[in-house]
Amino acid sequence: MIKGYTSGVFDLFHVGHLRLLKNCKKHCDYLIVGVCSDKLVLELKGRKPVIPLEQRVEILNAIPYVNKIIVKEIDNDGWIAYKCKAKIMFKGSDWKNKKKWKYNVANASALNIKTKLLPRTTFISSTKIKRLIKNV
16 A cells, blocks of 8 residues: 655645645555644744634545545654655645755655655645735
8 A cells, every 4th residue: 555645734725735635646545634733834934824723624534535634743744754654745846946845855765755746736826815815
């Protein structure tokens, strides 16, 4: 059985999130999703998510491609994937040139975990939704 791992905030859940999870599941038998805690989001982005953690977890639990959800309290996906016994770690292709992705690839590789960037749904993002709402 191939375990896969991905993570995110999953705030204002939208079709891009759904497509990412669906695509992840095509490459593994068992998908573990790390959802960032409210505290971690505040630490990383300087703001809390719009949707509280408990509700984001409930939404993710309803997605058929997700087998397990963990609350992500630290910003180290390679280590988390290793602790979950994942064999492959996924992110959206918008992460390709980010320093954090390169760090996670090196970390995952050292832990014998493959990494895969998956196509991003370009027309939608939580940030775009927030901007639209703000401008209405």
